[in-house]
Amino acid sequence: MTRFYVTTPIYYVNATPHLGHAYTTILADATARFRRLFGDTVYFLTGTDEHGDKVAQAAAAAGESPQAYADRISGIFQETWRRLTITHDQFIRTTAAPHRKAVQRILQKIHEAGDIYFGEYGGQYCFGCERFYMERELTDGKCPDHLTVPTYIKEENYFFRMGKYQERLLRHLAAHPDFIRPERYRNEVLAFLKEPLEDLCISRPKARLQWGIPLPFDDRYVTYVWFDALINYVSALDYPDGDLYAKFWGGEQEPIAQHLIGKDILKPHGIYWPTMLWAAGIPVYRHLNVHGYWTVETGKMSKSRGTVVRPLDLVDRYGYDAFRYFLLREMVFGLDATFSEEALVARLNADLANDLGNLVSRTCTMLERYLQGRIPAPSAAATTLDMALPQTVEAAKAAARSAVESFAWHRALEAIWEIVTGANRYIDSVKPWELAKRHPTDLERVLFHLWETIRQAALLLSPAMPDACAAIWRQLGITLPIPKARMSTEGTWGAPVGTGRVEKGEALFPRVETAAIRAKVAAAQGRAAAGASQRKTSSEQPGEPPLLTPEEFGRLELRVASVVAAEAVPKSKKLVKLRVDLGGEQRTVVAGILQDYAPETLVGRQVILVANLKAATLMGVTSQGMVLAATAPDGRVVLLQPDREVPPGSIVN
Numbered sequence: 191m192t193r194f195y196v197t198t199p200i201y202y203v204n205a206t207p208h209l210g211h212a213y214t215t216i217l218a219d220a221t222a223r224f225r226r227l228f229g230d231t232v233y234f235l236t237g238t239d240e241h242g243d244k245v246a247q248a249a250a251a252a253g254e255s256p257q258a259y260a261d262r263i264s265g266i267f268q269e270t271w272r273r274l275t276i277t278h279d280q281f282i283r284t285t286a287a288p289h290r291k292a293v294q295r296i297l298q299k300i301h302e303a304g305d306i307y308f309g310e311y312g313g314q315y316c317f318g319c320e321r322f323y324m325e326r327e328l329t330d331g332k333c334p335d336h337l338t339v340p341t342y343i344k345e346e347n348y349f350f351r352m353g354k355y356q357e358r359l360l361r362h363l364a365a366h367p368d369f370i371r372p373e374r375y376r377n378e379v380l381a382f383l384k385e386p387l388e389d390l391c392i393s394r395p396k397a398r399l400q401w402g403i404p405l406p407f408d409d410r411y412v413t414y415v416w417f418d419a420l421i422n423y424v425s426a427l428d429y430p431d432g433d434l435y436a437k438f439w440g441g442e443q444e445p446i447a448q449h450l451i452g453k454d455i456l457k458p459h460g461i462y463w464p465t466m467l468w469a470a471g472i473p474v475y476r477h478l479n480v481h482g483y484w485t486v487e488t489g490k491m492s493k494s495r496g497t498v499v500r501p502l503d504l505v506d507r508y509g510y511d512a513f514r515y516f517l518l519r520e521m522v523f524g525l526d527a528t529f530s531e532e533a534l535v536a537r538l539n540a541d542l543a544n545d546l547g548n549l550v551s552r553t554c555t556m557l558e559r560y561l562q563g564r565i566p567a568p569s570a571a572a573t574t575l576d577m578a579l580p581q582t583v584e585a586a587k588a589a590a591r592s593a594v595e596s597f598a599w600h601r602a603l604e605a606i607w608e609i610v611t612g613a614n615r616y617i618d619s620v621k622p623w624e625l626a627k628r629h630p631t632d633l634e635r636v637l638f639h640l641w642e643t644i645r646q647a648a649l650l651l652s653p654a655m656p657d658a659c660a661a662i663w664r665q666l667g668i669t670l671p672i673p674k675a676r677m678s679t680e681g682t683w684g685a686p687v688g689t690g691r692v693e694k695g696e697a698l699f700p701r702v703e704t705a706a707i708r709a710k711v712a713a714a715q716g717r718a719a720a721g722a723s724q725r726k727t728s729s730e731q732p733g734e735p736p737l738l739t740p741e742e743f744g745r746l747e748l749r750v751a752s753v754v755a756a757e758a759v760p761k762s763k764k765l766v767k768l769r770v771d772l773g774g775e776q777r778t779v780v781a782g783i784l785q786d787y788a789p790e791t792l793v794g795r796q797v798i799l800v801a802n803l804k805a806a807t808l809m810g811v812t813s814q815g816m817v818l819a820a821t822a823p824d825g826r827v828v829l830l831q832p833d834r835e836v837p838p839g840s841i842v843n
């Protein structure tokens with residue numbers, strides 16, 4: 191049995207939880223659930239970081255003692271994680287006695303080993319970051335994070351001989367290329383290590399800051415907050431003697447700990463932490479997994495601009511599963527992503543309501559209608575079409591497993607979606623409603639394959655969307671609660687699971703059509719459909735998008751056209767010139783699709799053309815119509831085409 195120890199950063203209690211904190215925690219949670227599903231022994235740690243300047247200042251501003259303040263904000267984090275059904279095994283707080291003891295123990299050990307020394311240091315100090323900056327790290331003389339001019343401070347302090355471990359760290363990075371992943375962050379650390387690594391100031395004089403863990407060898411000082419915080423990853427396991435420590439960190443085994451962090455705290459985790467561990471005689475972690483940053487459309491989330499995104503607001507508005515799905519699906523692991531409610535709603539409506547929700551609902555409807563809610567019997571005989579379903583499930587399982595291994599949930603969900611689209615396609619091709627009239631045995635076989643495929647998809651998706659997938663199993667009539675299921679048993683094709691009756695419930699993912707989102711979509715469509723009427727009808731509310739009358743819609747002439755030739759418009763980055771056949775008539779049309787389609791791949795395919803649009807000249811080419819396309823959430827253009835080939839010129843209505 192594989193052991194898996196996953197940690198999130200411990201969050202500062204100087205702010206309440208926002209989207210960024212929720213993302214890391216949900217990502218760790220989905221991964222922990224996934225590993226449990228696959229039979230691993232998991233330990234999942236999260237918590238709050240409660241010492242240091244930042245917290246002391248926030249407490250003072252709130253008029254509370256640091257401890258009372260930390261208790262209150264830590265409580266808000268714990269409550270938020272409860273509402274998001276985070277399945278952590280422990281919530282650590284750095285003000286708790288066992289952690290304080292472990293920090294002092296490690297400090298003592300490193301001090302005795304001679305890797306902590308006393309000295310004087312003068313340097314540029316940023317109070318926001320609570321650390322000294324080297325001149326070369328500053329941007330225009332300012333802290334790159336806070337954009338404030340640091341203060342020059344000269345004082346006596348304790349230093350950790352971090353520089354001594356530079357070579358060892360470089361050797362470790364060379365021997366374990368996936369120590370820090372994705373690679374771009376490994377490269378960032380390597381770039382940093384090109385310069386000599388300086389020693390780390392690990393104390394703050396009590397005269398300046400009291401809110402910290404006293405140094406065991408000099409109580410005039412408290413511990414630098416990062417030196418204190420990083421140790422949580424082992425103090426939580428009762429370092430050095432605890433059973434948990436032996437099981438998930440120490441002992442003879444290969445390191446298994448996996449830290450998950452945002453890119454903002456790469457340096458402490460990629461440089462301070464491994465060198466601290468070596469100095470303390472503790473083995474290093476297995477992987478540092480680094481994700482990108484969520485920004486909002488206006489840039490960084492900012493309190494003063496009122497752009498901080500609160501996770502629970504979104505859960506209240508869109509449901510907890512949709513929120514989790516969106517975060518996991520939207521962000522390419524390692525890269526930054528932009529958060530917007532429009533993008534969330536687009537995913538909710540397209541992936542969840544349309545693809546998954548419809549699949550479950552149409553299947554349950556058929557099971558109720560044709561089998562009176564009875565669960566179809568597994569069938570031995572299967573056609574090639576049927577067999578494609580278990581094959582898709584197996585392929586998705588393997589792909590998802592390998593993606594989740596490196597926290598790449600966007601890839602895992604993409605792979606699992608192959609099952610959902612495969613099953614929807616299967617329904618469209620086998621048409622169970624036609625079998626119902628003439629071939630009841632075939633119908634039973636088909637419905638079994640659908641039922642089983644959805645059962646499998648829900649199991650694989652349950653770490654990402656726990657409640658919705660539990661509801662899917664209940665609708666399918668499965669009595670075993672989904673969190674009890676394991677891949678090796680209930681995850682095999684046709685495995686027996688406790689079964690009752692299929693009962694279609696409430697819509698799993700109701701479509702969201704908010705006025706604001708409709709208005710945005712309409713504005714985008716309005717830009718595209720040049721010439722469409724903008725006149726308001728009397729029934730419309732102010733601010734609502736103008737609605738078309740059937741007559742107005744009827745003025746649009748939409749036709750299917752076949753592409754017979756395609757080439758890039760010279761000197762244009764976006765435009766493609768298409769020659770299209772409308773059945774007896776050929777036209778030239780210009781489309782802004784070059785970034786998403788190579789011209790040669792377009793020849794032979796069918797498109798939908800707005801055929802009665804006034805001609806327009808673009809970069810010297812006259813376009814006699816407009817090709818219809820959708821814009822995907824990532825901004826890519828996706829051409830519309832008929833579901834199967836029809837004669838060119840066919841009318842679309």
Ligand code: MSP
Nearest residue numbers: 199200201202210211214239419420451452483484
């Ligand atoms: N207390 C330190 C961490 C100590 S770990 C030993 C800290 N806390 S924090 O409250 O500032 O949280 C930082 C972490 O929150 C990031 O690494 C990331 O996990 C998450 N995020 C905060 N804002 C974020 C975004 N805008 N986007 C994505 N995640 C970010 O640093």
